Amino acid sequence: MIRETPRNFLDILRSYVPDPSHPAGTLREEFADFFTEFQSEARPSVEPVLIRGDLRGVWCKVPESRPDRTLLFFHGGDFTVGSTADHLGFCSELARAGQSRLFSVDYRLAPEQVFPAQADDALAAYRYLLKQGVLPHRIIPVGISAGATLVLDLLLMLRDQHLPLPPAAVCMSPVVDLKFGGESITASQDTDWMTPGRLAALRTAYLGGREPDDPLASPINAQLSGLPPVYLQTGTGELLYDDISAFARKMKWAGVPVRFEIWEGMFHYWQIFGRQIPEAGGAVSHIGAFVRDIFDR
Template sequence: MSREQREAIRRLRASSPLDLGGAVHEQRILFEQLLAHHPVPDDVIVTEVRYDTVTGLLVELAEEPGVGTVLYFHGGAYVLGSARSSLGIVADLARRSRTRVSTIDYRLAPEHPAPAAIDDAVRAYRGLIASGVDPQQVVVAGESAGGGVALGLLAALSSSGEPMPAAALLFSPWVDLTLSGDSMTARAEADFIVSRTALERRVRDYVGDTSTSERHSPLFADLRGLPATLIQVGSDEVLLDDSTRLAARLVAADVSVTLDVTAQATHVFQAFAASWDEADAAMTRAATFVHTALKP
């Protein structure tokens, strides 16, 4: 990564009025506007989908049927974002992996506190499988809080003994709502995307009584029986330890896991693949992982 590339991203973030810890209704509008500058390529088709009661958007290649399905959960600290706001990174993943991607509109806090997001994820997965899709032709994926939703889904499936997807892909997952990782302070100066103060406010929105934060943190769930997982994270993230500790817990649970750390990269840096060399390379690795997991 060149210094110029990194500084361009830093300036873009500094010039944005988005405040992850700000008033929810104002920040939702800004969040959508910020991500709207990622255009959807002409060679993909976006259509509305519904799995049970849960809606979303299906992203497909225009000229060829994708192999398998990625069930994707957007980021936004459990209170922001939508299926539409994730179209930039989702379309990129679909094109590189030659796969269909369904990005899901799960319910958001504080109107719908925990475990509403996980409940919607489970309902969407069950609806997808009920439509005739083979679980072994599904990869569950998510970014940031969406990574936490994806992991919560997998833990719920394991607990109930339901068929697992082929694999899981997690971009900078937020899985510890107790905010107990050392990187919360150790990486605070380096992370110009996310702050502990902002996350603390979003935790209160999501769980209400913070004494329940650990119970709603998928990091501390029983992770036995989960599918092969790729975790990608940047070394400059306050959420770095969410990924490193998750990888360690997956290893302890006998789950095949790859922890992919990119030096000096920021939160969900893959979204900058068009202008950031390391992000481009990381997205290629992620797409290869998905394509390999879904090969017939």
């Protein structure tokens, strides 16, 4: 159960309403200030590195981290906000649950850099790890929200470019269809803090005039066969619930091994709210068990 009533906590989350008149830098500071306070107070040790050009990554380690296990993490934030710095509590929990070190990518953000820059950065980060001597079967990409979409993009690009694939991937509430056609987009407005208006704004900023049908923009349109196992989480209260469910079915039809986990009543991004919601810790614990099982094989 949620410690506060779902309605009260959703009202708190809904109080974060980005003002489009604010500069992008201000919006990112407001996002960081608001969401950081809800995460675990635990913090990993960090080591920033340069991947290429202005693309940076951060090694995050906790006492439980094993050097032969790497989580390649992509944060959320509508493709327009978010960074490693404002996900450190969550990174710490993921690293601890998976007994892994975590490499978080500060990919480029829209509207300054639009699609497919973010997907290109995901691929560059994976290539960087390989060049550093990290073996592909010791890497598991993990992402939440927009970051989970980048995980799917990464898998598709690796397959299509005949590059070595990781043994599995973890996607928490990915954005899989930028047309947002599922019935839950409108039916779940009382159970989520995201809104159809925010989703439309995300699409406009991210695509920069490109079509939403592109398979990397909307992975539900991709040919999915040949991908490694995917652990997929969603909540029944999410606006994206129907889109994610349809995507899970398509992966199964394509022969992709899918572990599709549905959390009753949970809303978008719930996994990071470890200081308020017991289900957040439960979701991370399940991810950790999946990661450990894959690495132990």
